[in-house]
Amino acid sequence: NACHSVGGDGRMQLRPGGVMPSLTPTMAPLGLGQAGPIAPSGIDEPAVLAALAGLDLSGNEEGFIPRFGVMLTRHFANFYNRITFEFLHRMQGSGLEAEAEALLTDAGYHCAFRTCGGVMTSAEWDAVVRPMIRTEDDWVHGMIAVVNALGWGTWRIQDLGPDRVVLRVWDDYEGNGYLSMYGPTRQPVSFLHMGGIAGIMHLIRFGRIMDRPALTDAFYEACLDVERPFVPRLTSSVAAGDPFTEIVAERG
Amino acid sequence: MDEVTYVLDQRCLRGLKVVFRAPERLCRICLADRLDEAFPSATRAVEVLGAVTVQARVVPFVAELRWGMRPGEVELVHRFTSSKEERERSHANVAAALHRALGCTDH
Numbered sequence A: 001n002a003c004h005s006v007g008g009d010g011r012m013q014l015r016p017g018g019v020m021p022s023l024t025p026t027m028a029p030l031g032l033g034q035a036g037p038i039a040p041s042g043i044d045e046p047a048v049l050a051a052l053a054g055l056d057l058s059g060n061e062e063g064f065i066p067r068f069g070v071m072l073t074r075h076f077a078n079f080y081n082r083i084t085f086e087f088l089h090r091m092q093g094s095g096l097e098a099e100a101e102a103l104l105t106d107a108g109y110h111c112a113f114r115t116c117g118g119v120m121t122s123a124e125w126d127a128v129v130r131p132m133i134r135t136e137d138d139w140v141h142g143m144i145a146v147v148n149a150l151g152w153g154t155w156r157i158q159d160l161g162p163d164r165v166v167l168r169v170w171d172d173y174e175g176n177g178y179l180s181m182y183g184p185t186r187q188p189v190s191f192l193h194m195g196g197i198a199g200i201m202h203l204i205r206f207g208r209i210m211d212r213p214a215l216t217d218a219f220y221e222a223c224l225d226v227e228r229p230f231v232p233r234l235t236s237s238v239a240a241g242d243p244f245t246e247i248v249a250e251r252g
Numbered sequence B: 001m002d003e004v005t006y007v008l009d010q011r012c013l014r015g016l017k018v019v020f021r022a023p024e025r026l027c028r029i030c031l032a033d034r035l036d037e038a039f040p041s042a043t044r045a046v047e048v049l050g051a052v053t054v055q056a057r058v059v060p061f062v063a064e065l066r067w068g069m070r071p072g073e074v075e076l077v078h079r080f081t082s083s084k085e086e087r088e089r090s091h092a093n094v095a096a097a098l099h100r101a102l103g104c105t106d107h
Helices: A045-054 A077-091 A097-120 A121-127 A136-147 A173-182 A191-206 A219-223 B029-037 B085-103
Strands: A065-067 A070-072 A154-161 A165-171 A232-234 A245-251 B005-008 B017-021 B043-048 B053-060 B063-067 B073-078
Touching: A045 B043, A065 A232, A065 B053, A070 A097, A077 A165, A077 A173, A097 A121, A097 A136, A097 A191, A097 A219, A097 B053, A121 B043, A121 B053, A136 A154, A136 A165, A154 B005, A173 A191, A191 A219, A191 A245, A245 B017, B017 B085, B029 B063, B029 B085, B063 B085, B073 B085
Parallel strands: none
Antiparallel strands: A065 A070, A154 A165, A165 A245, A232 A245, B005 B017, B017 B073, B043 B053, B053 B063, B063 B073
16 A cells, blocks of 8 residues: 555565566467568558668657657557556446447547658658659558558558458457457457548548648547548457458448 | 748647758758757767668757758757757757758858
8 A cells, every 4th residue: 555546655665475466468479471462552561661660769768759740659568458458348337338449449540640640741751651652542551551660560451442441450469469368359359450540541531631731639520520431340350369350441 | 031941840749849941952961060060969860761861869858850851851859858948949059050051152
């Protein structure tokens, strides 16, 4: 009871002996060589990855990573995973399970808007990806290439059209995390991925991110408030033991 | 009209990042020399992004400068813990360095 948060005085005493609590198991081995092929586009993904490998993403003296026009942080995936999944579990039986899942998916959507929107209007994007872009769809493929440099898993576009995208993710960090912490489940757990791909599609198809809009709160609302938004649904999941997580996002 | 302009980045780094823009004729050698004069204690770094070479200068807990990604642009990213006075001084130093670099006749 030393912690201030429970009224303690903050003093702790260390004694030898005792048993270490078990730590969250490490994630399943990364199957980096197992991902499907890169979809054909104007984007040279290996060149994008090679170029971004030259970026220092180790964090500055304050622990922040100001890159791509946004403030990134290097985080333990299982820390965020734990918060997400414990929240989900604690909402079971509350009658608000669907709302909980919607909230987590919305967090992924916010992430896409702020992070991916920032990336696609950054100087780094202009230097590395923009010269490769020939079509509107290349914006989607280019953003996927950058995501693959960030360590979230290996994203592959399976199908892409004006109103539909099918995304497959190998080594989905959310699915891997849930599987290793709690065991298999058919319930959706890849909320960042679901919200993220829907958000990317909204930024490109509705938000016209290529015109470099200001990423204000009003713009966010305008991107959301569209007729027939992209709605993501999970069609396969690493957390269920499937070889990849697949998300289909379609305009409703 | 001032050839050097700046804009506060209103995205995720709002308030921390300022993008300075100067004409593309800006000499890269003079720019590096003038910025190094303005920030003599900065740590230097170079990042290669494919065909683009990015120069970076970091004054710990004060600011980071980055240029080379877009012609004529210098990014000034204040550190979160930097003071108002430090931010004003960094801003003024970058603007002055850019003006001096534009006057380059050596290269």
